Amino acid sequence: MTDLSATTGVTDRPSGTTRSAGPDPVRRFLDEHAPQTPCLVVDLATVRSRYRQLRAALPDARICYAVKANPAPEVVGELVALGSAFDVASPGEIDLCLAEGADPASISYGNTIKKPRDIARAHEQGVRLFATDSAADLAAIAECAPGAAVFCRVLVDNEGSRTPFGRKFGCAPESAAQLLVRARELGLDPYGVSFHIGSQQLDPNAWEHGIAAAGRVFADCARAGAPLRMVDLGGGLPAAYTEDTPRTEDYVLAIERALQREFGADRPELLIEPGRYIAGDAGVLRSEVVLVSEAGDGAGRWVYLDIGRYNGLAETEGEAIAYRLRTARDDDPTGPVVIAGPTCDGDDVLYQRTRYELPVTLRSGDWVDLLSAGAYTASYSSVGFNGFTPLPTYCVDGEQR
Amino acid sequence: MTDLSATTGVTDRPSGTTRSAGPDPVRRFLDEHAPQTPCLVVDLATVRSRYRQLRAALPDARICYAVKANPAPEVVGELVALGSAFDVASPGEIDLCLAEGADPASISYGNTIKKPRDIARAHEQGVRLFATDSAADLAAIAECAPGAAVFCRVLVDNEGSRTPFGRKFGCAPESAAQLLVRARELGLDPYGVSFHIGSQQLDPNAWEHGIAAAGRVFADCARAGAPLRMVDLGGGLPAAYTEDTPRTEDYVLAIERALQREFGADRPELLIEPGRYIAGDAGVLRSEVVLVSEAGDGAGRWVYLDIGRYNGLAETEGEAIAYRLRTARDDDPTGPVVIAGPTCDGDDVLYQRTRYELPVTLRSGDWVDLLSAGAYTASYSSVGFNGFTPLPTYCVDGEQR
Numbered sequence: 001m002t003d004l005s006a007t008t009g010v011t012d013r014p015s016g017t018t019r020s021a022g023p024d025p026v027r028r029f030l031d032e033h034a035p036q037t038p039c040l041v042v043d044l045a046t047v048r049s050r051y052r053q054l055r056a057a058l059p060d061a062r063i064c065y066a067v068k069a070n071p072a073p074e075v076v077g078e079l080v081a082l083g084s085a086f087d088v089a090s091p092g093e094i095d096l097c098l099a100e101g102a103d104p105a106s107i108s109y110g111n112t113i114k115k116p117r118d119i120a121r122a123h124e125q126g127v128r129l130f131a132t133d134s135a136a137d138l139a140a141i142a143e144c145a146p147g148a149a150v151f152c153r154v155l156v157d158n159e160g161s162r163t164p165f166g167r168k169f170g171c172a173p174e175s176a177a178q179l180l181v182r183a184r185e186l187g188l189d190p191y192g193v194s195f196h197i198g199s200q201q202l203d204p205n206a207w208e209h210g211i212a213a214a215g216r217v218f219a220d221c222a223r224a225g226a227p228l229r230m231v232d233l234g235g236g237l238p239a240a241y242t243e244d245t246p247r248t249e250d251y252v253l254a255i256e257r258a259l260q261r262e263f264g265a266d267r268p269e270l271l272i273e274p275g276r277y278i279a280g281d282a283g284v285l286r287s288e289v290v291l292v293s294e295a296g297d298g299a300g301r302w303v304y305l306d307i308g309r310y311n312g313l314a315e316t317e318g319e320a321i322a323y324r325l326r327t328a329r330d331d332d333p334t335g336p337v338v339i340a341g342p343t344c345d346g347d348d349v350l351y352q353r354t355r356y357e358l359p360v361t362l363r364s365g366d367w368v369d370l371l372s373a374g375a376y377t378a379s380y381s382s383v384g385f386n387g388f389t390p391l392p393t394y395c396v397d398g399e400q401r
Numbered sequence: 402m403t404d405l406s407a408t409t410g411v412t413d414r415p416s417g418t419t420r421s422a423g424p425d426p427v428r429r430f431l432d433e434h435a436p437q438t439p440c441l442v443v444d445l446a447t448v449r450s451r452y453r454q455l456r457a458a459l460p461d462a463r464i465c466y467a468v469k470a471n472p473a474p475e476v477v478g479e480l481v482a483l484g485s486a487f488d489v490a491s492p493g494e495i496d497l498c499l500a501e502g503a504d505p506a507s508i509s510y511g512n513t514i515k516k517p518r519d520i521a522r523a524h525e526q527g528v529r530l531f532a533t534d535s536a537a538d539l540a541a542i543a544e545c546a547p548g549a550a551v552f553c554r555v556l557v558d559n560e561g562s563r564t565p566f567g568r569k570f571g572c573a574p575e576s577a578a579q580l581l582v583r584a585r586e587l588g589l590d591p592y593g594v595s596f597h598i599g600s601q602q603l604d605p606n607a608w609e610h611g612i613a614a615a616g617r618v619f620a621d622c623a624r625a626g627a628p629l630r631m632v633d634l635g636g637g638l639p640a641a642y643t644e645d646t647p648r649t650e651d652y653v654l655a656i657e658r659a660l661q662r663e664f665g666a667d668r669p670e671l672l673i674e675p676g677r678y679i680a681g682d683a684g685v686l687r688s689e690v691v692l693v694s695e696a697g698d699g700a701g702r703w704v705y706l707d708i709g710r711y712n713g714l715a716e717t718e719g720e721a722i723a724y725r726l727r728t729a730r731d732d733d734p735t736g737p738v739v740i741a742g743p744t745c746d747g748d749d750v751l752y753q754r755t756r757y758e759l760p761v762t763l764r765s766g767d768w769v770d771l772l773s774a775g776a777y778t779a780s781y782s783s784v785g786f787n788g789f790t791p792l793p794t795y796c797v798d799g800e801q802r
Binding site for chain 1: 468469472489490491492493494495496497511512514515516517534535536537538541559564565566567569570599689691692693694695703705707711715718741743744745747748749750765766779780781782783784785786787788789790791
């Protein structure tokens with residue numbers, strides 16, 4: 001068994017979860033415990049409320065939490081308790097879910113890139129649902145997980161996404177139908193179709209193309225005697241960064257409209273794979289100002305934090321994700337800044353083109369909080385680039401269940 | 402003390418270093434031990450020969466190994482034994498060097514972004530040399546490391562570098578002179594000037610501008626009664642990737658010419674900070690083919706490896722570094738491929754624009770070696786993104802001392 005405790009950034013944490021009631025339990029934890037920075041604090045109450053919100057909005061969808069977004073054992077454990085299912089990318093994530101009490105039948109092995117021995121291992125552990133998008137991977141599933149259910153990922157347009165997927169995953173709808181028909185011939189259960197419209201998707205209508213593509217694959221497979229039953233809506237629901245985002249209801253409305261148009265009364269089973277949506281707003285990343293300086297080239301004020309691209313803020317690459325910031329001096333006048341990380345790497349600059357203002361009084365030793373930083377941060381952290389340790393995660397619980 | 406043993410990716414390694422003689426000790430280690438992939442294998446004999454080569458080419462320069470390039474304790478220990486000095490970026494790297502027996506007087510704290518308490522801690526540990534490029538950092542050094550020697554980093558053109566530094570570090574030569582004069586007023590020792598012409602620099606003449614800028618700062622400081630003594634040539638010397646690189650002698654010749662032109666008979670003390678040059682060619686990264694598939698969009702063959710951008714190949718971002726590859730089927734006919742990593746992240750594609758060919762017979766389970774992968778790989782590795790564990794490092798020693 002892979003020990004994920006050392007690989008999820010959950011280190012140095014106080015034993016057990018801190019429970020407290022009140023309006024901002026994360027802020028209270030930070031004030032009371034003053035943990036060494038940088039660190040991530042996750043409020044499990046927000047994880048719960050996000051799960052329930054989506055549960056209520058899409059009551060018949062199977063919610064598969066995308067573990068990669070935040071693999072802290074406490075987050076996974078909380079979702080197990082709520083009855084969530086899980087989308088996993090690797091043997092390590094399967095082990096983590098099982099260790100937290102997940103039913104193997106609730107696990108979807110969503111990575112289309114899998115070693116045959118990892119498929120076999122998952123199958124031995126009881127995993128029965130696998131994503132695929134190529135003949136080679138499908139053959140490996142048939143060989144190593146006989147009889148398993150499979151769904152095929154189709155390639156759709158990622159426009160509108162802050163972090164699009166490019167062309168690495170998914171096949172054309174015609175190829176998907178061929179693969180699913182082949183799956184049936186190989187003794188597998190051709191279960192359905194998945195698509196991913198990119199993470200942090202700001203356009204609720206983005207799901208339309210994917211649902212339409214799924215409809216075409218359903219029709220082709222039905223004609224070929226391999227009827228499908230499931231549509232996996234993937235991820236894409238947003239967290240609250242600096243940009244405005246549509247409401248959950250707007251997304252669901254657009255998805256329901258597209259489902260109605262494509263499938264009418266023959267509504268398929270639904271899967272959805274929220275990751276950022278569940279974990280993003282639950283986390284606050286506390287950092288410390290290392291240095292405030294005037295740039296050598298006379299280009300203004302630079303604020304260097306003890307958090308950067310290599311110890312947790314990987315998603316600032318290309319300035320894709322612009323976190324909201326909070327400081328203790330937010331009542332003071334502000335001025336424009338470039339924000340950078342602490343390493344000797346020239347690429348470790350967080351925001352240079354994106355306009356940020358910070359208090360003109362900000363100085364070395366002050367804290368800066370990055371809000372909604374619960375997803376895709378701690379687990380991206382490097383093991384020790386430039387000698388800086390990985391980002392630790394602390395969990396608090398802001399309210400009674 | 403920060404325990405770097407868990408953060409440098411040096412895990413699961415056989416106790417002690419494997420010693421063997423012969424033409425390719427890394428290949429022999431891989432054949433004999435068949436370690437689980439992906440993994441990095443570093444030959445300490447190459448580290449030694451690279452150090453000695455540079456020592457012979459620049460006999461009067463103080464060689465400060467840039468620890469960030471490969472912080473494996475064995476590599477640092479080998480360089481301590483050879484009499485190397487060290488360029489460090491953080492308290493963690495200082496602890497590592499001291500743990501391997503380095504004299505604190507051999508350590509240069511080369512990061513211009515430092516917490517005041519980290520400066521104080523380094524000073525208590527005996528570190529006496531600090532880089533700076535801003536008034537705020539200089540004031541912190543004067544306060545926390547009284548009497549220390551300082552050098553100021555100037556901003557120079559990075560053209561010709563595969564991984565340029567941008568504008569994060571360094572100040573204009575006039576500002577540098579002001580800072581160094583101020584250093585003297587603050588009771589510090591104004592020691593010299595540094596510059597960095599970017600990593601993997603392919604133009605031997607790139608050092609010219611930096612040496613000329615250093616000359617201007619020397620002249621300004623001498624006029625102001627704060628004479629300087631040292632020029633830090635930074636990094637930039639290359640490793641052997643797919644592109645042709647000039648020979649070490651060509652670099653040294655160009656550097657010597659520029660020094661002669663700028664300083665004549667008043668040759669300053671020299672520092673140089675090789676990282677990639679020392680560690681790059683010493684390492685081989687062994688990976689396994691997870692999957693070979695035809696792309697969903699009909700765009701050809703994709704080869705997915707179990708190593709990618711998030712577990713060691715961070716420098717493939719933007720396809721900046723193109724590693725040489727080796728497989729067991731290199732005698733077979735080859736065809737074009739896209740090469741990608743194992744995670745569910747759409748950005749985890751290594752080479753899509755850079756033309757690579759691999760054997761048409763390559764299949765799942767085959768190994769693929771990435772050559773000259775000893776620098777900026779293992780320590781960049783994420784703690785557990787997508788549930789994949791960090792890249793372990795094994796060290797071998799290919800020849801007698």
